[in-house]
Structure formats: structure tokens, C-alpha cells
Amino acid sequence: MVRMAGRRAIMNIFQAEGVEYIFGNPGTTELGFIDILRDFPNIRYILALHEGVALGMAHMYANASGKTGVVNLHVAPGLGNALGMLYNAAVGKMPLVVTAGQQDTRILVREPLLSYDLVAMARPLCKWAVELRHTSDIPVVLPRAFKVAQDPPRGPVFISLPHNVLDDEADLALPAPQQVFRRMRPDPEGLAAAADLLAAARKPAIICGDGVAASQAQAALVRLAEALGAPVWGSLIPGAVNFPMSHGQYRGQLTGEYAAIQRALGEADVVLAVGAGLFPEVFYSPGAPLPDGCRLIQIDDGAWEIGKNLPASVGLLADPRLALEELLEAVTSRQRVEAGEQAGQRREALALLKRQENERLERRQQEKWDGVPISPARLMAELGLCLPEGAVIYNESITAAADVMRTLPLDRPGSYFGNHGGGIGQGLPGALGVKLALPDRPVIAIVGDGSAMYTIQSFWTAAHHGISVVYLILSNRSYRILKFNLNRYRRLLGLSPESDYPHMDLAAPPLDFVRLAEGMGLKGRRVTEPSELGPALQEALGLGGPYVLEVVTEGRGPGE
Secondary structure, eight states: OEEEEHHHHHHHHHHHTTOOEEEEOOOGGGHHHHHGGGGOTTSEEEEOSSHHHHHHHHHHHHHHHOSOEEEEEEHHHHHHHHHHHHHHHHHTTOOEEEEEEEOOTTTGGGOOTTOOOHHHHHGGGSSEEEEOOOGGGHHHHHHHHHHHHHSSSOOEEEEEEEHHHHHOEEEEOOOOOOOOOOOOOOOHHHHHHHHHHHHHOSSEEEEEOHHHHHTTOHHHHHHHHHHHTOOEEEOSSOOBOSSOTTSTTEEEEOOSOHHHHHHHHTTOSEEEEESOOSOOOSSOOSSOSSOTTOEEEEEESSGGGTTSSSOOSEEEESOHHHHHHHHHHHHHHHOOHHHHHHHHHHHHHHHHHHHHHHHHHHHHHHHTTTOSSBOHHHHHHHHHHHOOTTOEEEEEOGGGHHHHHHHSOOOSTTSEEEOSSSOSOOHHHHHHHHHHHSTTSOEEEEEEHHHHGGGTTHHHHHHHHTOOEEEEEEEOSBOHHHHHHHHHHHHHTTOOOOSOOTTOBOBTTBOOHHHHHHHTTOEEEEEOSGGGHHHHHHHHHHSOSOEEEEEEBOOSOTTO
16 A cells, blocks of 8 residues: 555556556646646656547547557536547547546535536446546546456546545555456357358458457458458448558448448348448438348447347357458358359459559549649549658548548558548547557648648647648638538439539638648648649658648539
8 A cells, every 4th residue: 555646646557557648638627637747757748729639639549559548638618628529439439548627526516617517428428437536446447447448349438537536645556457358259150150151152242340450350351351252341431441442352431321332232142241330321211231132240349239220140249350360261161162263253353343443543633633723633643652651641531532542552551540430620630649659650641621620729739749740631612521412412302403502611711721830830831733742742741740731622512
């Protein structure tokens, strides 16, 4: 037993758990917590000017590193400011320990300034939410929080930290960090049933989600896909490389509409879904997303996802990598010679289709090569020519996402990160978190102008801490994704198409990201002419520090 203040006990546990960074925006209730940081030089506080930025950094630090991200917020308004980003982290199953200072428990009943029920605010978006009531609870609550955040399926945990609990002293015995081995093997009977279905499939298909990357199962998935000759589809919004995007069998991302998903899957008779939610919809359409008679196999480390919306013919609650490795062995042992030959024919057909799509992409790039405003297709082609070795792309370009994923070399695990949950504004802070997790690799964030304005304060944090991210802002002067969706909405309701897009343009006045960046300590440049792209990109990537390159791109709606 050692007598110590609550704040010191918490920091000791953070240090024992291997915490490298605390992402935060502090307030009065956290002053003692902040003051003691000087005694823990191995833990770096990353200051954000808005709580959403702090949460967004921690989210993608956890995504890129696999470690638990730690966030420090301030009372009810601070937690409220972070809830949008906390939603994204919850959907993305990111391991986070989120703390917020609370007012002194001795006056909470009197509803002091800035107080509220923080646990009730956070609980809907967290695996576990708790308020410390006694300093003596710290040795139980803090280690449990780190454990729960990493337990499958991973996710955020919230702890409310009353001011007096941080300051009070108690005789404490702090536990040593626990070592938990979490990989679950699949049930042998279920594995055999899944292997039987896949070995007999005439037209198998695979859907992969971020559970693949979280389990480091990409290589196992590639081997199984090749053995089956199956097309591989990604989830609607991939947050990581789950399958090599240039692979001949990779077909791209499924949309958020059942009818379109069924068209994409075609005549598939067996679908294997690995670490993927089925399905994140955007627009309602009648019918089912799977073809008639199609059998579904689901592999996930969370029971909730299996059979949640669609009945699974075989559901395997297991670690994706272990399940895929064992499934590959079981399938290949069952495949007959003719089945292997048919898989080879499917691989060749898919590779031909991929080459044809790449040729169409190149033609489209050339058609718009000299267009003004600059086309995203040319921008990505130019970026691909000068990407440094080991570069990491963070993508929040939304309407240019297809050009990003079809053009750039995004095959290696850890070479690509993207949003979770669909809430925008993740790109600017998220790229900072990725860079802190992968400090030796160049990080380029491709972000739309509308998204960037949600968390523009990230520029200051990049400058303040010297976090070397190159921000590539696609300035199309609009919420272009809303224009696409409005067109789709009108088609679905049979409305006449109109040329106007009310409240979706950002041109009056135009945003100036170079001046915004300079006002927060970053250098920047704007590019308006296609011929300027190559030199500007090389300059930005060669500086070795945080930089903002604003590129004025196409911004009107499709068909205009």
C-alpha cells in the first residue's frame, strides 16, 4: 500500500498500461491532473482547441496503432462537444478510454456550474461508463477500463472524474498490467459447415470490413479469396486496408442501398462476410441485399453482428484471422480438382474485368487532364507519381474517394485509413493521430473542404506539436456529396431533376484554407491550374513538416 492522490494513481496506471499520449482539451476540474503531468515525461499531452479534435486524434491513433487511445475532456459541455466523434469511434469499434472532469461530488446535488450526469450522456456510445466516487476505486476501475476497451468487440469506455476524487489521498495498491490473450478460435462444427458451403459454391463472393484489419487477417483473406476465385467487396466506408485494393479480385465498396448491393453481388450462391456489418444503409430500397437462394456465412468477433439483420446460414463467433486460416485449410482439403479449375477461371475473369476498369479510369483521367477546375482524377494520378516510400493516406475526400482508392497504391496493411461511422470532420484530426502512431512514415490527408471546416482547429495542433502531416484540401466550394444524394433522392421519389442545390454551396464567401492555415501557424499554398499540381505536390511532400495544399477542384453537381 502506498498513500497517494487519485490523480497520481491514475497517471501511474496510465504509465503501466503503456499510454504514450493523452489527447485533450482541459478545464478547471482537470487542473490537478494536468499539473502532475510534469512528473510523467513519457506521457505526452496533445492539446486540442476543440474536444472533437481530441477525440478524433485518439480514435485514429487507436486505429493505426492497435493501442488504447486516451482522451481527456472537460465536464458536460466538453463531453457534449465530443459526442459526434465518440459516435464514430463506437461504430468503428475503437478502443478508447475517454475521461471527463466532473464537479466536486460534495456539491453535485446542488447542480453546480457545468455539471450534468456525464455517465448518462456517454453511456449510449460506450461499452461501459462509470463515475469514480472514491479514490480507493481507482485500482479497480482504471485497469478494467483498459481491459474492456480491448475486449472483443473493441470500443470506447468512459470514466467521469470528480474534482475531489482526483485530489483526495488514499492508501492504494496499484495492480500490475494484465496480459489478456483474446483471439478466439472458431467452433469446429461451425467451421466444417462453412467449409462445406464454400467448397461446393459455384459463385462464391466475399464481403470484408474493418474487423479484418483489426485482426490483421488481410493475408489470410487474400489466400482464401484466391483459393475460391471469389470477388471481394469492401464495406461502405472502409477505415483501413482490409484487402489489397489493386488486387484483381477486389471489386470496390458496396453502396448503402439494398437493391444496389444485390446487383453488385450478382448471382452469388454463397457469401462470406468477414468483420463487416451487414449492411450500413443510406437509402431504403425494397427487397433483400443478397440474391435469392444465397447462403450467408458470417465471421465476427462480436456476437451482435452475426445474424443482426440477415439470418446467417453459418455464424462463426471467432477472431477473423484464426477463423480464415482454419477455414482455408478446411476448404482446400474439400475442393475437388474441377472446383480448383473453376476457381482459376473466375480469378482470370475478375483480373480481366479489373484491367478493363483501370483502362476506363485512365481514359477518364486523360479526358479531364487539363480541365479547370482540376479534376480529382488527375489530382490522384499526380499524387500517385510522387508519393514517398511508405506513405500513408488518410482519406476523407468523400466524393473523390473512388479516385483515391482506384488510383493510389493502397495494398499494404497500414497504408490507408479512413472514416468510421459516417460523421464528417474526422480527416484533419484523424491524420494527426495516425502520424503519432506511425511517426516514421509520411502521412498525407486528403480531405474535402466541407469536412475540413468541422475540425479546422486541427491546424493549430499540428503546428503547436510539430506533427508532420501534409493536408491536401479538395476545395470544391460545396457539400458535393449532398448534391449527389439529392439527385438520388429525386430519382427515388420520381421527382423532376432540378439544376439548383439549395444551401449546398460554400462559395459566398469562398473559404481560403491557405489563410486559415497561416493564421494557425502552418504554411500553405493554393493550386488552381492543373500544370501546377506536380511541382506543388513535390514541394509539399518534400518539406518534412506540417503543410496545407489547397487544390481547387470540380464542385458542381453531376450533370451540371
